[in-house]
Amino acid sequence: xxxxxxxxxxxxxxxxxxxxxxxxxxxxxxxxxxxxxxxxxxxxxxxxxxxxxxxxxxxxxxxxxxxxxxxxxxxxxxxxxxxxxxxxxxxxxxxxxxxxxxxxxxxxxxxxxxxxxxxxxxxxxxxxxxxxxxxxxxxxxxxxxxxxxxxxxxxxxxxxxxxxxxxxxxxxxxxxxxxxxxxxxxxxxxxxxxxxxxxxxxxxxxxxxxxxxxxxxxxxxxxxxxxxxxxxxxxxxxxxxxxxxxxxxxxxxxxxxxxxxxxxxxxxxxxxxxxxxxxxxxxxxxxxxxxxxxxxxxxxxxxxxxxxxxxxxxxxxxxxxxxxxxxxxxxxxxxxxxxxxxxxxxxxxxxxxxxxxxxxxxxxxxxxxxxxxxxxxxxxxxxxxxxxxxxxxxxxxxxxxxxxxxxxx
Numbered sequence: 001x002x003x004x005x006x007x008x009x010x011x012x013x014x015x016x017x018x019x020x021x022x023x024x025x026x027x028x029x030x031x032x033x034x035x036x037x038x039x040x041x042x043x044x045x046x047x048x049x050x051x052x053x054x055x056x057x058x059x060x061x062x063x064x065x066x067x068x069x070x071x072x073x074x075x076x077x078x079x080x081x082x083x084x085x086x087x088x089x090x091x092x093x094x095x096x097x098x099x100x101x102x103x104x105x106x107x108x109x110x111x112x113x114x115x116x117x118x119x120x121x122x123x124x125x126x127x128x129x130x131x132x133x134x135x136x137x138x139x140x141x142x143x144x145x146x147x148x149x150x151x152x153x154x155x156x157x158x159x160x161x162x163x164x165x166x167x168x169x170x171x172x173x174x175x176x177x178x179x180x181x182x183x184x185x186x187x188x189x190x191x192x193x194x195x196x197x198x199x200x201x202x203x204x205x206x207x208x209x210x211x212x213x214x215x216x217x218x219x220x221x222x223x224x225x226x227x228x229x230x231x232x233x234x235x236x237x238x239x240x241x242x243x244x245x246x247x248x249x250x251x252x253x254x255x256x257x258x259x260x261x262x263x264x265x266x267x268x269x270x271x272x273x274x275x276x277x278x279x280x281x282x283x284x285x286x287x288x289x290x291x292x293x294x295x296x297x298x299x300x301x302x303x304x305x306x307x308x309x310x311x312x313x314x315x316x317x318x319x320x321x322x323x324x325x326x327x328x329x330x331x332x333x334x335x336x337x338x339x340x341x342x343x344x345x346x347x348x349x350x351x352x353x354x355x356x357x358x359x360x361x362x363x364x365x366x367x368x369x370x371x372x373x374x375x376x377x378x379x380x381x382x383x384x385x386x387x388x389x390x391x392x393x394x395x396x397x398x399x400x401x402x403x404x405x406x407x408x409x
Contacts, residue, residue, distance in 0.1 A: 182248030201231030241344035357387030
């Protein structure tokens with residue numbers, strides 16, 4: 001079979017196989033590489049919290065890395081749980097829950113990573129498995145980075161692929177059927193296949209980075225990424241917002257992001273300024289602008305503070321209608337047939353947002369050095385973060401917080 005779009009992913013990229021090859025490659029090179037300085041093993045537990053008017057997300061996460069035995073080979077594993085609670089009308093799932101009830105959903109995600117630092121080179125790979133009530137996702141990726149000019153310059157390149165299977169919960173009994181998009185009859189939608197009339201969403205991501213030390217206190221960075229998405233890209237539950245019409249988006253989306261940034265440290269003030277700007281563009285006609293400023297400050301030796309402010313503004317997708325007067329089209333949604341499109345997705349609408357936030361980090365090194373019984377805390381820290389999102393859309397404002405506890409071992 002000729003590899004290409006519509007072919008099974010195993011014909012041109014198998015993320016699990018690629019991850020295994022990365023582990024094998026860095027393991028073989030590790031045997032021959034000179035021994036660097038001993039690195040550290042680390043375990044981190046993090047709890048994230050998101051709350052808006054109709055939705056609450058609690059997200060515990062555990063992450064562990066092991067140097068085997070040093071930075072020439074580092075293995076990692078992460079487990080993440082999303083516990084989502086949302087009003088069924090607000091989330092568009094009233095039919096699936098049998099009325100206006102609180103809709104609960106759990107997402108489980110497991111990620112394995114492998115990385116290696118070999119002189120001026122950094123190699124990496126990952127494999128991620130994620131599952132929820134109505135979707136299943138597998139993703140994998142490879143990365144390569146190189147230091148140049150005595151580590152004053154770093155260039156990087158990465159590629160990742162995700163393959164998702166989407167389903168629709170039919171009723172409050174939990175029965176589900178494959179979902180191929182609003183312009184495909186659910187009776188004609190297939191799973192276990194690829195291409196047209198399939199519930200398979202494929203996502204390709206390519207990213208490149210450039211970092212340059214301009215001065216001993218100034219670092220310039222530039223990151224560019226491109227994504228190609230093909231498959232069902234609409235939500236199977238939002239027909240309640242559209243008068244019974246199923247949401248229908250194009251099945252192809254190309255998007256690019258460019259992010260220049262600077263980090264400027266002022267040692268005398270114990271302060272680092274980090275301004276950056278991100279510009280987003282996609283084939284749906286959307287544009288997004290995100291200027292942000294972060295200020296890092298160390299008031300005392302083992303305390304770090306970070307304040308941030310971010311502004312976000314986006315334009316509408318070409319098929320968005322402010323009056324919401326969509327019709328139930330009988331063909332594919334595209335620029336040439338906009339009348340076949342329909343959306344109730346906030347991400348397809350024009351809106352803007354302001355996000356101020358603060359972060360406090362306490363390093364345990366001071367306590368570990370002072371008390372012999374607490375030396376096991378050396379290298380550890382606790383981190384508290386809070387952001388408040390003021391957004392101009394139907395979701396309303398949101399509170400976002402996290403707490404992290406990290407130890408070396």
